[in-house]
Amino acid sequence: MTDQTTLDALRTEVRIWLAANAPKGWRQAEQTHEQFAAAQRDWFLKLVEGGYAIPHWPAEWPGGGRSLAEQKIIYEELAKADTPRLLLSFVSTFHAASTLMECASEEQRARYLPGILKGETWCQGFSEPGAGSDLAALKCRAVRETRADGDVYVVSGQKIWSTMAQYADKCLLLVRTNSDGVKQAGITFLLMDMKAKGVTVRPIQQIQGDEEFCEIFLDDVEVSVADRVGEENKGWAVAQATLSSERGLTLMELSYRMRGALSYVAELIRRHGREADTEVLRQFGVLSARVDSACAIADQFLENRMNGIEGLGDASIVKLTYSRVLREYALLGLKIGGLDEQYRAPITFGDLNTGNWMADYMNSYAWTIAGGSDEVQRNIIAERMLDMPREPKNWVVA
Amino acid sequence: MTIELSELRDAAQKAFPADGLRPARDASWKLIAEMGWLMMPLSEEAGGLGLGRDAVATIHFEMGRVLSRAPLIPALLALQALEKGAGLADQAGWLERVASGEYVAVSLEPKNTIVASGEVLTGTLRAVADADMAGHLLVCAPGLVALVPSNGAGVTVTERPLWDESRRLFDVTFDGHKVAPELIVARDNAADGIAASLRAELLVALAADALGAANATLDMTVEYLKTRKQFDRPIAMFQALKHRCADLKTRIVSAEALLWARAGDPEASEVQLGALKALACEVFRFTAEEAIQLHGGIGLTEEHHCHLYMKRAELNRWLGGSADDLNEAAGRAALAA
Numbered sequence: 092m093t094d095q096t097t098l099d100a101l102r103t104e105v106r107i108w109l110a111a112n113a114p115k116g117w118r119q120a121e122q123t124h125e126q127f128a129a130a131q132r133d134w135f136l137k138l139v140e141g142g143y144a145i146p147h148w149p150a151e152w153p154g155g156g157r158s159l160a161e162q163k164i165i166y167e168e169l170a171k172a173d174t175p176r177l178l179l180s181f182v183s184t185f186h187a188a189s190t191l192m193e194c195a196s197e198e199q200r201a202r203y204l205p206g207i208l209k210g211e212t213w214c215q216g217f218s219e220p221g222a223g224s225d226l227a228a229l230k231c232r233a234v235r236e237t238r239a240d241g242d243v244y245v246v247s248g249q250k251i252w253s254t255m256a257q258y259a260d261k262c263l264l265l266v267r268t269n270s271d272g273v274k275q276a277g278i279t280f281l282l283m284d285m286k287a288k289g290v291t292v293r294p295i296q297q298i299q300g301d302e303e304f305c306e307i308f309l310d311d312v313e314v315s316v317a318d319r320v321g322e323e324n325k326g327w328a329v330a331q332a333t334l335s336s337e338r339g340l341t342l343m344e345l346s347y348r349m350r351g352a353l354s355y356v357a358e359l360i361r362r363h364g365r366e367a368d369t370e371v372l373r374q375f376g377v378l379s380a381r382v383d384s385a386c387a388i389a390d391q392f393l394e395n396r397m398n399g400i401e402g403l404g405d406a407s408i409v410k411l412t413y414s415r416v417l418r419e420y421a422l423l424g425l426k427i428g429g430l431d432e433q434y435r436a437p438i439t440f441g442d443l444n445t446g447n448w449m450a451d452y453m454n455s456y457a458w459t460i461a462g463g464s465d466e467v468q469r470n471i472i473a474e475r476m477l478d479m480p481r482e483p484k485n486w487v488v489a
Numbered sequence: 490m491t492i493e494l495s496e497l498r499d500a501a502q503k504a505f506p507a508d509g510l511r512p513a514r515d516a517s518w519k520l521i522a523e524m525g526w527l528m529m530p531l532s533e534e535a536g537g538l539g540l541g542r543d544a545v546a547t548i549h550f551e552m553g554r555v556l557s558r559a560p561l562i563p564a565l566l567a568l569q570a571l572e573k574g575a576g577l578a579d580q581a582g583w584l585e586r587v588a589s590g591e592y593v594a595v596s597l598e599p600k601n602t603i604v605a606s607g608e609v610l611t612g613t614l615r616a617v618a619d620a621d622m623a624g625h626l627l628v629c630a631p632g633l634v635a636l637v638p639s640n641g642a643g644v645t646v647t648e649r650p651l652w653d654e655s656r657r658l659f660d661v662t663f664d665g666h667k668v669a670p671e672l673i674v675a676r677d678n679a680a681d682g683i684a685a686s687l688r689a690e691l692l693v694a695l696a697a698d699a700l701g702a703a704n705a706t707l708d709m710t711v712e713y714l715k716t717r718k719q720f721d722r723p724i725a726m727f728q729a730l731k732h733r734c735a736d737l738k739t740r741i742v743s744a745e746a747l748l749w750a751r752a753g754d755p756e757a758s759e760v761q762l763g764a765l766k767a768l769a770c771e772v773f774r775f776t777a778e779e780a781i782q783l784h785g786g787i788g789l790t791e792e793h794h795c796h797l798y799m800k801r802a803e804l805n806r807w808l809g810g811s812a813d814d815l816n817e818a819a820g821r822a823a824l825a826a
Contacts, residue, residue, distance in 0.1 A: 357824050366824060369817050376819030380747070380764035387746035411735075412743040472738055473731035477711045480726045 093158045102164050108141050109172040117175050118439045124302055127440035128258050131179035132210055138177070139208050143169075145184050147340075149192070152208070159397045166340050170347040178303075178441045179212055179255050181341075187213040187263055189336035190280075194329045195320050203261070203282065214259035216250040216283065216307055217330065223252075224467050226265075227274045227327065231309060233266035233281070235316070235323075242316040244268070244281060246289075246309045252461065256305035257294045259285050263333060264314070269324050280326030280333075282318040289313075299453035300438050338396060338406065342413050343389035345443065349420060350382050352444030356420075359427050359446065371427060378416075378423050385416045404476035407468040414458040414465055417443060421455050424448030490749070494547050500524065501551035507705065510556055510794060511655050514619070517559035518590070526561065528588035530569055535584050537568075542690070546697040546752040553701030556655040556797055560592065560619040562694045566687045567593035567627045570634060573683050574674030583636075593636065594623035594659075597695075597808040599688045603663065605630035608673070610637070610663040616808060620646045620659035627674070628663075629684040636672040637663075653800035685759060691809045692762040696748050696769035699805050703741050703773040706798040710734065710780045717785075730783060737776050744772045760822045763815035770806045777802040 114134055121127040138144035142154035146165050150156025157165070177184070184207060191200050207213070222229040231248025246266055256262070262283040269277030285292070289312035294302035321329045356375055365371045392409045395401060425432050425448045438450040443458075445451055459465045473479045490498070504524055505512060521527060526548050531537020545565060552561055568587050577583060587593055598616035610630060617626060625636045626644075639646055643666035648659050675683050711734055714725035724730060744765075751757045751765050777799040781788035788795040806812060 353823055353826070357826065360824060369813075372820030372824065373813055373816040374820070375823050376764055376816035376821075377767070379819055379823040380768045380816075383750075383761075383764070384743045384747040384768065387750040388743040390750065391746040408739050408742050411739045415739075466732065469732040469735035470728070472735035477731075477734055477738060479711065479715065479731050479734065480723055482726055482728065 093160045098160055098164055101161055102168060105143065105165055105168040106172075108143070109168060109174065112137055112141060113172045113174045118442065118445075121440055122437070124440060128179055128255075130175065131177070131441070134175055135177055135180040136210055144177070144180070145188070145208070147185075148188060152204075159393060162340055163343065163393055166344040167347060170344045170351065173348075173351065176344070176348075176441060179258060180207075180210075182215055182254060182259075182263070183207045183211065183213040185337045186215055186333045187261070190263060190320060190329060190333045193332045194280075195282075199282065199318070199320065206260075211260045212255065212258055213261045213263060214253045214256035214285070214305070214307075215333070216253055216256075216262045216264040218252045219249060220251055224464060226330075227278065229265055229267060229278065231264075231266045233268050233279060233314070235268070238313075243313040244279070244316065244319070246281070246283070246312045246314055248309050250307040250309070251295075252304045253292075253307050254304055256285070256292050256307055257302070259292075261285060262307070265326055265330055275327040277324055278326040278330070279323050280320040280329040281314045282320060283312065283314050287312050287314070297453070299450045301440060301454075303441075303457070338401075339389060339392045339409060342409050343386070343393055346382070346385040346389045346413055346416075349417065349444050350386055352420075352446070353379060353382060355444065355446030356424060356427070359424060359448075363427055363429070363431075365427060374423055374426070378419055381416045381419055385412050388412050402476070404472045407463075407471040408476075410458075410463065411465055411468045411472070414455070417455045417458050418452075420444060421448055421452035425452055494543060497544055497547050498551060501548055502554075505551060505555045505557065507555065507708075511558055511797065512555060514558040514560075514622075514657075517557055518592070518622075521559055521561055522590035527564060527568070527590060530565055531572060531584060531588050535572055535581070537584075537588060541753075542693055542755070543749065543752040545690075546693055546748065549694045549697035550701035550748075553698035553703075553801075554705045556702060556705075556801055558655050558657075560594070560622070562691065562698065563595035563597060563618040564592055565694070566595045566690055569690060570595075570627055570629075570674060570683050570687055573679075573686065574634065576676070576679075577636075577674045578671035592619065592623045594618055594620045594626045594639070595687070596629075596661075597658070597691060599684075599691070599810055603628060603630040605633035605635075605668075608633070608635070608668040608670070610635075610643075610666045610668065612663055614661040614663070615658075617646075617659045617661045619657050620661060621648065621657070625672075626661060629680070629687065632677050632680055633668070634674040634676075634680040634683045635668040636674060637666060637668060641666055643667075651800075651804060653797075653804040655797060655801050656804060688809070689757075689759045689762050692759070692766040692815075693748075693752055695805055695809045696762070696766045697752070699766075699769040699773035699802070700741060700745050700748055702798055702801055702805075703737075703769075703776040704745075706773070706776045706780045706795075706802075707734065707737050707741060709794060709798075710737075710783050713784055733779060733783065737779060740772045741776065744769050758822075760818050763810060764819035766809055767812040767815040767819070770802070771812060773798075773802045774806055 143165050145154050146157035146162045148155030219229050233244040233246045236245050264281040264283045266279050267277050268279040289310040291308040293306045295304045428448050432448045436447050439445040443454050528537040529540040529545050533539040571583050594617050596614045596617045601614050602612035604612050623639050628637050643664040645662040646659050715723050717724050781795045784795050787793050
């Protein structure tokens with residue numbers, strides 16, 4: 092653990108840097124998704140330059156080697172300064188990086204990691220139309236074939252819910268290389284070039300007007316065997332490393348941002364002249380306490396991790412708390428805002444608490460569904476924390 | 490949780506094991522005094538342990554878990570008031586007696602009709618805990634904090650039987666009782682300051698009590714679901730029930746995180762502690778409500794423990810101030826932030 096003086100010094104250093112470098116007026120400037128993506132790239136590269144983009148990477152990388160306590164401070168300050176969240180580079184710096192660092196070969200690391208710091212972005216090709224909560228049921232097929240310059244996997248199938256895949260250079264791809272036996276045992280993990288022949292990306296129009304997720308269609312795409320992570324049919328374990336790459340910092344950051352965004356509720360109450368409405372005040376009080384508890388549980392989770400304590404299901408509690416409170420936040424805004432909120436207003440890309448209450452409400456579903464739905468989190472909590480028995484597996488259609 | 494706090498918790502769980510629900514009041518009181526818990530918040534200079542709000546909350550949490558009948562919450566409030574009452578004659582003697590087991594009763598309902606005209610008290614103090622075992626009561630009136638003998642002239646003590654049998658509350662009516670000069674704890678601003686700090690400590694104590702009890706309620710419920718078989722399987726296997734338990738667990742754990750954050754923050758305001766109390770008591774209330782439903786018919790019987798938690802949960806909601814009032818204050822503060 093890092094001592095308090097070092098931490099305080101880091102906080103001051105980050106604050107000074109942010110005062111000079113944090114983008115201003117970014118919400119107004121990003122009118123289209125393309126502008127949003129461009130601004131995301133700029134901000135990421137600036138953070139790389141400042142040394143704050145990859146605090147969780149090992150020390151040999153510039154800006155890496157930060158303790159969890161230091162990472163927490165950087166994220167707290169980024170939230171306080173109301174900087175744009177790093178969405179476009181999220182999969183690259185967390186999921187791709189930890190997959191490469193934990194499971195890939197030396198050669199693969201050398202090939203891909205430096206590019207991430209130059210702004211190369213990655214997406215995740217995990218979910219499929221028929222494999223959501225039951226990810227291991229994925230069907231995207233890869234057949235090994237021999238070419239003059241070495242073996243390749245020829246991949247065909249469809250991926251879905253790939254965040255920002257329309258801007259991605261590379262893809263973390265799960266494919267099926269064997270259909271016999273246990274479904275987890277036939278999965279292989281590949282690193283795919285999004286510009287390869289046969290890759291088609293189609294952004295999905297979301298209900299609030301954003302295009303955060305995409306479908307990826309793969310039509311006989313050739314991926315070199317050199318781009319396989321781990322052994323053939325052993326990709327499921329690699330995927331677990333990918334999925335557990337981010338442990339708590341994001342939810343802490345988001346909870347803190349939501350606390351800052353309680354000011355939008357206050358503004359709304361004033362705008363509608365409800366300052367003396369005791370029922371509205373009560374509901375605002377309840378929401379504030381709920382947001383505070385979301386911050387407290389995220390803090391506690393990180394604190395425990397710093398002390399090497401993480402119980403089964405702890406991460407699910409943090410996520411489920413956040414997703415529920417995020418919904419409550421939007422619902423209170425809609426309730427106070429009334430009919431006014433039913434008139435269309437411009438959305439802010441990549442921001443969850445914006446004071447555009449219909450947009451915030453629709454956005455909140457991303458957190459109750461994506462990254463393991465609330466229902467999956469509840470199963471984890473019930474089965475692993477409360478030790479309630481699993482349902483029998485061998486269900487057959489009558 | 491620090492090592493100090495987890496040791497405290499372990500000691501409490503050993504002294505008051507989970508299977509001994511609603512331990513008898515007088516035996517518990519004796520044990521509590523032996524454990525030294527009555528001197529926890531008292532400063533070391535005054536002969537106490539000098540422990541903070543988080544340590545005190547740890548014990549209240551455990552007392553909630555076993556639905557303790559002993560009036561530890563009011564006892565510690567009285568102790569803290571007396572320590573702040575520099576004007577009290579024989580303050581050292583009072584502190585020593587109270588810290589070693591002489592019980593001074595306190596009201597758990599900050600809203601009251603007590604008026605002090607000079608040293609003369611009139612009005613009714615509601616929700617005075619365990620007044621039957623107290624020689625003196627600590628009374629907070631606007632501008633005056635004082636001790637009053639429970640059998641004093643113009644003092645009437647009446648028990649108000651509760652649905653919740655784990656607590657005993659009394660109405661105390663003052664009909665022009667004149668406070669003895671040596672029993673005046675504080676006057677004017679100092680008195681109002683003491684009253685405010687007692688309100689704050691009461692809020693944390695009740696939040697801790699509620700969450701300790703909520704944990705016990707959920708533990709009991711999950712155990713039952715694992716044992717109870719219908720359709721040839723433990724009903725804990727049904728996802729409809731699992732998800733409800735998982736939701737309860739999530740609510741309890743996140744409210745608890747806020748409890749420890751606030752209990753460990755000496756700067757936490759009365760309004761913040763009020764919002765915490767309202768949240769914690771609502772979590773307990775909902776857990777107890779769900780517990781009965783999840784137990785089915787057995788949950789409606791007197792012999793089963795479900796109702797004990799439910800009744801304490803309902804009572805806790807109203808002690809220390811109602812959720813509506815506390816949440817409104819929190820909303821006002823958030824609006825002004």
